[in-house]
């Protein structure tokens with residue numbers, strides 16, 4: 177069985193404007209220098225407007241930068257979208273696909289598999305997000321729903337993509353709510369994600385992350401679960417010290 181390096185990714189969502197991105201990167205680099213680089217791999221998903229400055233500021237560090245979304249088409253009439261080449265040109269090494277906040281706007285279905293494929297074909301890493309709503313969990317539909325999301329999102333994946341691919345399980349009811357999944361709930365769902373992803377990729381190699389109200393205080397217990405290989409962090413990633421505290425808990 178291969179050892180999976182933990183991956184801690186910060187999703188800034190629609191936060192961090194202009195110079196704030198420079199200050200963030202300076203602080204992150206200062207902390208990495210002062211306290212050492214964590215064993216976990218680090219990634220950031222800044223808003224599109226900050227991609228170039230963040231990737232520039234962090235060039236030469238081990239932190240990779242990704243887009244919060246990516247379109248499957250190479251180019252064309254897609255107002256408001258962003259292509260793989262645009263992300264790569266802005267210094268990105270990856271892209272997030274299918275975050276629940278995008279799915280809620282109608283970005284669902286086979287296009288997500290095409291986005292994963294496009295990102296990987298363009299030399300980027302791809303991180304697919306999945307997760308159920310509170311209503312689905314309470315109705316006992318979590319397993320069927322998440323299984324369907326993983327199968328749909330991996331429809332175009334190939335076994336040799338595994339090193340540049342990851343899946344973030346983010347229950348919608350835990351996102352931005354302060355209500356974190358219990359370690360058992362998170363472990364069970366991440367084990368399910370791994371099992372289903374194992375239909376397409378080497379299950380021992382694929383990294384499965386948990387996301388939803390991850391903080392320095394709850395990170396160690398979540399990241400200590402056998403099928404949780406990292407975290408996708410929203411709110412707490414806006415402070416470099418908190419992101420690094422989570423990474424050091426991995």
Ligand code: 13P
Pocket residue numbers: 187275346350351352353354387388389390408409410411412
């Ligand atoms: P929070 O960590 O703010 O709950 O956000 C989770 C998330 O959606 C990351 O993509």
